Amino acid sequence: MTTTRTEPVPPSALRRLLPGAPAGGGPRSATLLRHLAVAVLAGTLVVLLTNQLPPYQNLQVARVCAFLCVTAGYTVLVGLNGQLSLGHGALMATGAYTVALVQQGLDDRAVRGWWILPGSLLAAVAVTALGGLVVGLAAARLRGPYLAGVTLAVATLVPAVTTIFTGVFNGEQGLRFPAQNPPAALGAYFQPERWLAWIALAAALLTIVLLANLVRSRFGRSLRAVRDDEVAARLAGIPVARTQVLAFVVSAACAGLGGGVYAVLTATVAPGKFPLDLSLFLLMAIVIGGLGSLAGAVWGALLLVALQDLPGLLTDRLDLPAALAQRLEGNLALAVFGLILIVVMLAAPGGLQAGVRALATRLRATVRRAPDR
């Protein structure tokens, strides 16, 4: 199909994870099957991992998976379609509030059932996609810094909206809804955090498989064509505006799912979870991971969660004076994030994933040069 030609950004990062999968040819189902196989493999590994981990670490796994939904969709938009959005924190908030409002509403009417969780997440995806459509329509008319500016405004709106409509969103305090408990079939002592990790994992795998297929499809090629040269894309018969809006909708839907899952992890939602920094952190995460690469999105999600706990860990271990520790708590994550960004951009301009790939290629070359394997 594609990929034998040299392209600035390789089409599917997941594909690269497979050793020696020959490119091109083959029926379409092979791509889907391959992605499914990798997803099952990765999923099984994570499930095995969660079986061994204590509760707090499982919660972190769950957070990584929730963020992965967002970073994956975000990296497709920014990396593959070239639209810079700074409003993905707000899109996450949209998903989170939708889940909270739906679950709260159903709970108030004493509606119970296993379908409430997937139902509310689906609603979150739908509502956020709709929001993405609105922002995307405006975005398709704007370029570069202007687009970034508009989406930045959206990100700063979240706290204001929740405060102005206190009756619905309950201001700074936010909303609470019933917590997700593991099904009774798993036993009375099943760790609730493990169950949360599994929910988040399912959402992340679904997102990744769908996106991996999408970026390898005709639509995925249109995304890249539009990114690389809008005039050329138009000459080739690709509807530029529609492609851009669709890219925004897809990306927003992923952010909505991620935000919804993020809310489910604590069974609460508050504007403080979606500050402006979050949108900027998300962008840094996908840049460090490797723009446009789904595997890079995994790195980004890992980093987002790891850096949340880093300041506490350091101040705990180093036994710093209280005043200094306090100052670090607030700012260390930002400083470390910035530092990593600089180092990664110097060492591997394509992001962590590009670095890993280069390393793997070199290793493979060394192995091949050796006389016997």
Added chain:
Amino acid sequence: MRPTTRRVLAAAAGLALLAASTACADDAKQAAENVPGVTDGEVVIGTHQPLTGPAAPGYSKISAATKAYFEHVNSKGGVHGRKIVYKVMDDGYNPANTENVVRKLVLDDKVFALLGGLGTPTHTNVLEFVKTQKVPDLFVSSGSRNWNQPDKYPTTFGWQPDYTVEGKILASWVKREFPGAKVCHFGQNDDFGRDSLAGVEKILGPVAAKQTYTTTNQQVGPAIGALRAAGCQVVISASIPGFTALAMGQAAGQGFKAQWVVSNVGADYTTLSAQLGDKKVILEGMVADNYLPMVGDTTNPWIQEFTKIHQKYNAGNPVDGNAIYGYSMAYTFVQALLAAGPEPTREKLVAAVRKGGFRGPGLTPFRYAENVHAGYSGVRLSRVTGGAQTYFGPTYTTDDGDAPVTEFTEPPTTPPADAVPTA
């Protein structure tokens, strides 16, 4: 199917089987393990506090005092031979952070109990989690009525008088002193402000005007302007110290003169005057309430004992209402831990608080009972005159329902030796 795909599929299927067979057997074992956070030598407890952020002025000093008191108790041999370790986590008064740090304390640090988690919006969002983990959640540093729901949250307990009790007593005074005046309410845009307003309106009926603020937005000008335009003569304010200072400063700036009646949590004179700097004269005449010994009262034996501890373990901070709060709450915790017996469990600790009967520095008894998880039952009014905050009038008690506001006449207690409770 390509060979690679087949190989990967086979591996995936194999792993899936393996994953299914690794049953989570250690979960049941872990659940039956010893009491979390309690060893032969230590009891580890934790809290979330606004060491930074909008609520930090004043409140950031509470946990320092609590910690200092535990150091004092530890130096006297601890409780039943165990030293108390108090883990303080900063949440910046941001409910989203609170969820994180409380999960870290309970799941990762495995604390025995939570003590004095600060804030209404912050702590409300961890109630469900605390309930599922069955962690004793003692003496939440907030007067929201949320903590007093034993059926819904069996391990959560309040400590200070709730905002409705406070609102009723403040409003009763206003009703008596300012008959027929236009009384308005200024409150935080969450359960703190709402509970206070509920108490005020139980006594006064609907207020003439009500305005709110949000902790992330320092612009209180429009809200104060609206109160001024409504012609308010008395403003009852349910605000944290930073916002009491902003609101009163803004009112003075706009030339808006009214009698300010401020909830205890936002009325510590030392904190407010530090916030206002040379504008602190506007605090003259401010009426507030308290339920603990007043800081300036150097003849009070509790203040004398706490000041001794303060100078030894907490000298870097001022002796103010926040410090007294921290000491008093820590005192009640030691009483509860003593009552939980030499082999404490989470269940025993909760049962000990439910049994109640503690008396300490507070002016009134606690309301703790089998079906009541609320703390102090009343307050006494105070006024700022000549740069000092002092009590006036009698102590009143009431409840958060329709009980009348009544005078409380029992004399205050005196501290035991070294201000360490004995069994």
